Amino acid sequence: MNEHDERPGTTHFGFRDVPVADKQKLVGEVFSSVAGSYDLMNDLMSMGIHRVWKRYFVATAQVGRGARVLDLAGGTGDIAALLRDRVGDAGELVLGDINGSMLRVGRDRMVDRGNVQGFEYVQCNAQALPFPDASFDLVTIAFGLRNVTDKDAALSEMLRVLKVGGQARVLEFSEVTMDWFKPIYDFHSFKVLPRLGRLFAQDADSYRYLAESIRKHPPQEALKSMMEAAGFARCGYRNLTGGIVAIHDGYKA
Template sequence: MNEQSKPVPESTTHFGFRDVPVGDKQKLVGQVFTSVAKSYDLMNDLMSFGIHRLWKRHFVAISGVRRGDRVLDLAGGTGDIAALLKPVVGDEGEVVVGDINAAMLSVGRDRLTDRGLVAGLRWAQLNAERLPFPDNSFDAVTMAFGLRNVTDKDRALADICRVLKPGGRALVLEFSRVQSELFGKLYDFHSFKVLPKLGQLFAGDADSYRYLAESIRKHPDQATLKDMMERAGFGRVEVRNLTHGIVAIHRAYKF
C-alpha cells in the first residue's frame, strides 16, 4: 500500500473516560440526554445534593441581565435558567432557549407553559458550535451545565462571542475542579460510587449518570476555561468558584 492509499486515522475526542470518534460524540451525548430528559431535575439534585437551584439563582443574579435585554440561554434543557431570566428581562425583553436535544426542549417547553411562562420565550433546537443567528444579536448568552458536553468547545465559545453585541456578556456555569483535597475525595466517592447507583435506583439508568460524572472530570478546569474564553475573543474573564469549586461561573465580556 502506498502512502496516498493509507487510511487517515479518524480524530477522537472524549465521551466520559472513553475515546470516541469526533463524529460520534454528538449522537452519544444525545442518547444520554434523551434518556434522562424526564428525570433531569432529579439528576441535578443527585449530582449536586440539591444545591444546583441556589447556584442557578446566583448565576442569574450576577449575569447583569436587565429589563428589555435579549438573552440566549444555551443548553437550556428543561428551562430552569429561562424561568429565572424571564422575569428579569420583563415583557420588553426576550429569552431564546436553545438546546441540541429535542426531548429536553419538549420537557422544558411543557414545564414553563404549565407555569404560565409563554410570552417572550422562544425555543430553538440548535448546535452551540454553529449558532443560527446573525452577528451582534444578543445582550447576554448563558450556558449552565452544558459546555462540557459540547464536542468542539473552542468553536462554541467563538460563536457565542460572535452573536453577542459589543458590551454583551457570556456566562458559563459548569461543574469544575474542586479546590479542597479532602472535599474532592468525598465528591469523587459520591460521583463514582454513589451517583450511578442512585441513577439506577431512581431513574433506571446507571450508565448515563456514570457518563455525567466522568464528563465533569474531563471538562477543562477553571484556569483552562478562562484561557479558552480569552482565545475565543472575550475580555475581562472573571471566575467565581461556588461550593469549594464543585462548580464555577465564568463571566466574560465582548468588547
C-alpha cells in the first residue's frame, strides 16, 4: 500500500490516514523528537548496517571533483560528510532539511568534525526547493523521501534543480525480497523497535511511526515508475541486503 491508496484529501502518517495539511507538522514533531538520537535511531532500525549502505550509496554516485551537490533530508550530515571526499575542496555541498532541529544537529556535528569550508545549510521543503533550475550536478536523498507528503512533487523538484546529465539518487527502506526474512523483519520493526525506542530514546511512538512509514513507502518498481513519470531518464534501482533498502537512480536528459 502506498500514498495513492488514501481517501481523497488525506495522506498516510504511518498506518493512520490524516489530512494532507497535517502530515508535515506530524512528521516534523517526530524528527524534532528524535533529532538528538538520530544515529541511534538508524542503528536500531537497520541493526547498524545503515553506515555500510550510506558509504556504498556515496561511493557509487555519479559525482566528481568540483561538483555542486544537494543532499535533501540531510539530517545529521552523514551523507554530506561522505560526499566531501568525492567533490574535494573545489566542490560545494548544500544540506537541505525541512526540520530545523535536524539541521542544527547536522551543522553542529559537521563543525565538530572540522567540516566547515564548502558546506551550506538550508531549511527547505523538498516539494518546493528554493534553488534555480539546473543548479546541481547531483541531488541525493537518504531515508527521507518516505516522509515527504507529496513524493511526486519532490521528485519533480529534484529533476528541476539538476543540470542536464545530472543524477538523482534515492536511498530508502524498501520491500524485502526474501520471503523467509519478512516475518523476522516485521517482528523487529513492530515489536522490537518501539520497545528499543522507549528504552533508549524515551520515545516509542516516533519509532513506531518510522517502522510503519517504511511499509507505506512505494516498493522498488513503483518508485521507479514514479521517477519516470516525473521526467527522469535511465531510471533504475539496486537492492541492498535483500531489499531492506534500495538505491534508485535517475538522470536529467
